[in-house]
Amino acid sequence: MMRLILFGAPGSGKGTMGDFIQRDFLFPKISTGDILRSAVQQDSAEGGQARSFMESGGLVPDELVIEMVRQRLSRSDLGTGYVMDGYPRTLTQAEALSRIACESEKAIFIEVSEAEAVERLLSRLTCNNCGAIYNRLTKPPKRDGVCDVCRGRVERRADDNEEAVRQRFRVYAERTMPVIDYYDRKRVLARIDGGGPAARVYETLKGLIA
Numbered sequence: 001m002m003r004l005i006l007f008g009a010p011g012s013g014k015g016t017m018g019d020f021i022q023r024d025f026l027f028p029k030i031s032t033g034d035i036l037r038s039a040v041q042q043d044s045a046e047g048g049q050a051r052s053f054m055e056s057g058g059l060v061p062d063e064l065v066i067e068m069v070r071q072r073l074s075r076s077d078l079g080t081g082y083v084m085d086g087y088p089r090t091l092t093q094a095e096a097l098s099r100i101a102c103e104s105e106k107a108i109f110i111e112v113s114e115a116e117a118v119e120r121l122l123s124r125l126t127c128n129n130c131g132a133i134y135n136r137l138t139k140p141p142k143r144d145g146v147c148d149v150c151r152g153r154v155e156r157r158a159d160d161n162e163e164a165v166r167q168r169f170r171v172y173a174e175r176t177m178p179v180i181d182y183y184d185r186k187r188v189l190a191r192i193d194g195g196g197p198a199a200r201v202y203e204t205l206k207g208l209i210a
């Protein structure tokens with residue numbers, strides 16, 4: 001079983017690339033952000049614990065996220081591999097993930113300028129039901145406010161505002177950049193240029209997987 005891990009700043013395209021990989025390689029995309037958002041929406045106990053951290057652009061406590069991922073990875077639908085989007089984000093999470101066995105592991109660091117990433121985040125729209133990703137300017141849903149995939153409601157994420165975005169970048173630099181170094185030292189990290197249209201970035205990325 002292959003474990004693919006996507007790294008990159010907020011707005012670098014991890015979620016979009018994860019969707020393409022899921023479609024073409026049939027690797028389930030495991031997005032801790034999506035799992036947490038659905039917990040918040042369902043008003044579960046975990047959602048209640050996570051909500052304020054997410055809205056301010058901070059990180060949800062490690063114990064909570066590590067346990068969610070452990071449960072997700074214990075399910076039997078993983079097939080020949082899976083792709084992680086937004087996890088691990090701290091060294092503690094990376095160490096916890098390393099204790100879960102896999103046959104091969106690849107980490108891909110999608111590099112994009114902060115200016116381009118911020119621009120994408122501030123025009124991003126997300127389906128609050130299935131998590132599909134749109135962009136107000138470059139990829140709007142066919143019907144205003146309605147998801148093409150599941151007919152759910154398409155809107156701006158609560159944390160895609162300037163203040164939370166600023167905090168997410170700060171947290172990314174302080175807590176997640178060291179995790180990228182960790183995978184670099186493990187010699188499983190590749191870097192790709194994440195600027196420009198998603199389809200072009202994906203062409204490069206695809207070549208690293210097979």
Ligand code: AMP
Pocket residue numbers: 010032033034036053054055057058059060061062065085086087088089090093159168
């Ligand atoms: P994302 O959808 O990946 O941008 O995640 C949205 C928010 O969920 C983040 O800003 C965090 O508050 C929280 N979150 C997602 N993944 C993690 C994680 N691995 N560790 C801690 N918090 C997370």
